Amino acid sequence: xxxxxxxxxxDDELFVGYLSTFLKSRGYDxxxxxxxxxxxxxxxxxxxxxxxxxxxxxxxMNGLETLxxxxxxxxxxxxxxxxxxxxxxxxxxxxxxxxxxYVVKPxxxxxxxxxxxxxxxxxxxERVTLAAEVARLxxxxxxxxxxxxxCWQSGHAMEPIMTMVERVAExxxxxxxxGESGVGKEVIARELHRRSARRLKPFVKVxxxxxxxxxxESELFGHERGAFTxxxxxxxxxxxxxxxxxLMLDEIGEMPISLQAKxxxxxxxxxxxxxxxxxxVPIRVRVVAATNRDLHTMIQDGQFRADLxxxxxxxxxxxxxxxxxxxxxxxxxxxxxxxxxxxxxxxxLKPSAAVYAAMTAYDWPGNIRELENRIKRFVILRDESxxxxxxxxxxxxxxxxxxxxxxxxxxxxxRPSHNDYPVVTxxxxxxxxxxxxxxxxxxxxxxxxxxIQDALDHFRWNRTKAAQMLGVSYKTLLSKMKxxxxxxxxxxxxxx
Numbered sequence: 001x002x003x004x005x006x007x008x009x010x011d012d013e014l015f016v017g018y019l020s021t022f023l024k025s026r027g028y029d030x031x032x033x034x035x036x037x038x039x040x041x042x043x044x045x046x047x048x049x050x051x052x053x054x055x056x057x058x059x060x061m062n063g064l065e066t067l068x069x070x071x072x073x074x075x076x077x078x079x080x081x082x083x084x085x086x087x088x089x090x091x092x093x094x095x096x097x098x099x100x101x102y103v104v105k106p107x108x109x110x111x112x113x114x115x116x117x118x119x120x121x122x123x124x125x126e127r128v129t130l131a132a133e134v135a136r137l138x139x140x141x142x143x144x145x146x147x148x149x150x151c152w153q154s155g156h157a158m159e160p161i162m163t164m165v166e167r168v169a170e171x172x173x174x175x176x177x178x179g180e181s182g183v184g185k186e187v188i189a190r191e192l193h194r195r196s197a198r199r200l201k202p203f204v205k206v207x208x209x210x211x212x213x214x215x216x217e218s219e220l221f222g223h224e225r226g227a228f229t230x231x232x233x234x235x236x237x238x239x240x241x242x243x244x245x246x247l248m249l250d251e252i253g254e255m256p257i258s259l260q261a262k263x264x265x266x267x268x269x270x271x272x273x274x275x276x277x278x279x280x281v282p283i284r285v286r287v288v289a290a291t292n293r294d295l296h297t298m299i300q301d302g303q304f305r306a307d308l309x310x311x312x313x314x315x316x317x318x319x320x321x322x323x324x325x326x327x328x329x330x331x332x333x334x335x336x337x338x339x340x341x342x343x344x345x346x347x348x349l350k351p352s353a354a355v356y357a358a359m360t361a362y363d364w365p366g367n368i369r370e371l372e373n374r375i376k377r378f379v380i381l382r383d384e385s386x387x388x389x390x391x392x393x394x395x396x397x398x399x400x401x402x403x404x405x406x407x408x409x410x411x412x413x414x415r416p417s418h419n420d421y422p423v424v425t426x427x428x429x430x431x432x433x434x435x436x437x438x439x440x441x442x443x444x445x446x447x448x449x450x451x452i453q454d455a456l457d458h459f460r461w462n463r464t465k466a467a468q469m470l471g472v473s474y475k476t477l478l479s480k481m482k483x484x485x486x487x488x489x490x491x492x493x494x495x496x
Contacts, residue, residue: 004125005029009039009066010055010082015105019053023121035059036066040073048077050128051121054099056083056090064093071098075170075197078128080120096282100124157325161188161317168315169195174267176252176312177290179319182369185290186248188319192288193246201245206238209254217259218275221266227276239272242285252312253293253304264308287312322364322371329360332368336375346379349471354447355387362390382471388444449484452477456486 006028010016020030031049033039035058052070056063063081070077081094081102091102103120168175169192177185186205193203211219214228222237238247249255255263266272267287271280289312298304322329333356341348364370377386455466467477481487 004051004128005031005049006121007031007033007039007049007052009033009036009052009058009063011035011058012055022118026118036061036063036069039066040069043074043077048074050078051124052077052079053082053121054079056081056094064090064097067094067097067099078124080124096284100127156327157320158328161319162191164315164317165191165195168192170197172286173314174286174312175288175314176309176316177288177319178295178316179292180321180367181292182367183319183321184368185292185319186250188317189246189248189288189290193286196246196286198245198286202242203246203248204238204242205248205250207250209251213256213259216255217262220259220263221272222274224274224276227274231276234274237272237274239266239283239285240281244284245286247285247287249287249289251291252289253291253295253298257303257305260305260308264305264311267308267311322367326360329364329371330356332371333359333375336372337379340376340379344379346382349379349382351378351384351387352444352447352451354444355384358388358390358441358444383476384444384448385476388441445484448480449486452480452484452486 004027006023008016008019008023008030010019010032011034016032020032023030031042033042036054037060039052039054054063054066058066063083067079067081070079075098079099081090081099082105083090083102084105086104094102101120101124103117106117165188175189175192177188179185189205190203193199206216206219208216218227218231218235218237220237220239222235222240223231225231225234249263266283269280270284271282273280295304295309299306299309333351337348337350340346359371359374366373374387374390378384451470452466455469456463459465459469463477464474467474470477472480
């Protein structure tokens with residue numbers, strides 16, 4: 001295994017000599033730069049080191065200025081600030097700008113300071129190693145807990161969306177996600193977080209529609225004890241809790257206009273003020289907002305601040321509805337089938353091809369959330385009818401009768417059979433095309449009729465065994481037989 005490479009950036013030759021010897025004696029590979037510009041020039045043409053030990057006081061370009069440039073060009077590079085004296089203001093500035101630690105140079109006879117220096121370096125290296133290992137494991141095992149991400153690659157409509165996610169993930173700019181309810185905006189927000197340098201930090205979601213204005217303000221910014229009636233203890237808000245991670249403001253269009261002004265100042269100033277406090281708290285969180293509302297119309301109606309809109313809409317990503325991403329539906333079905341079969345401890349039961357056709361033809365007004373709930377119901381009930389009658393649960397009035405072509409007449413097949421019971425075949429195709437849902441329903445019924453008929457033939461019309469083979473209840477089988485027009489002997493003597 002290669003030695004960990006540490007870069008020392010300092011113009012103090014005596015200290016550089018001491019620190020180089022100190023690090024090399026403990027197995028580290030050391031490279032030395034005498035100034036910030038020298039380090040930046042080297043990073044432009046060579047691989048970055050594992051850790052940078054950066055002096056605060058240097059001529060021409062001091063350590064804090066160098067750190068600021070490093071954060072823009074190399075946001076993941078770990079930096080430990082080194083100084084000859086401990087100045088609280090400098091420490092705060094360094095940490096705010098992304099330094100992972102701060103150490104004081106040991107004096108000639110400072111064994112305690114030397115031990116502290118070694119402890120700081122070891123702790124920093126451990127953090128770097130752990131972060132690299134977590135990133136490696138995350139790349140090997142994608143996070144599937146947040147929706148339908150494994151299916152994105154199957155849809156052409158999502159390709160420009162994922163390209164945009166890849167391009168803006170590493171930046172800290174605000175992102176506005178728009179689109180209908182249930183299209184997967186939270187999944188996109190989590191993917192932005194997962195692909196960014198903040199992936200090891202918290203991802204925090206706040207639903208702006210779930211709380212009244214007074215409680216939402218406390219939820220976002222926190223409060224001090226006694227700030228309002230019932231505030232018995234101080235509390236940090238979601239902005240502070242998210243730290244250097246990502247904060248998702250869901251349903252941002254529902255935020256009260258009075259609170260929008262405060263949010264605007266937070267985003268502009270990079271600091272929050274808790275309720276009941278006058279002390280500003282700096283924040284480094286990245287904000288991703290989401291809405292299914294038309295913010296342009298809300299701005300015209302005076303319901304949303306234009307200045308806040310433009311602050312949030314540095315990058316806007318519009319997520320298309322599922323009806324424009326139909327090629328994803330079969331993969332989404334399989335994904336949710338596996339997820340909920342595992343979650344509920346049920347066997348993985350895949351629907352028929354006709355069901356896939358019906359679900360792909362359906363418009364899904366509720367988008368992915370509606371599809372997910374439908375699959376969840378199927379896994380629990382194990383009844384394909386919940387996947388076929390897709391319009392039934394949504395229609396406020398009875399649907400129009402299904403055209404005759406969707407219930408083909410039952411005719412007796414002339415092929416030889418091992419019993420004397422009727423065999424059902426499909427009717428001739430319709431003379432003209434119908435609505436896609438009707439066509440899909442007709443195809444599903446044909447497939448069901450064939451499967452039921454084959455099962456009954458196989459077990460010589462023992463309906464109990466046929467129902468077991470088909471994975472439905474006896475009652476469901478009788479209902480399906482009646483629906484499909486399959487009739488047999490009045491008495492089923494072989495049931496016993």
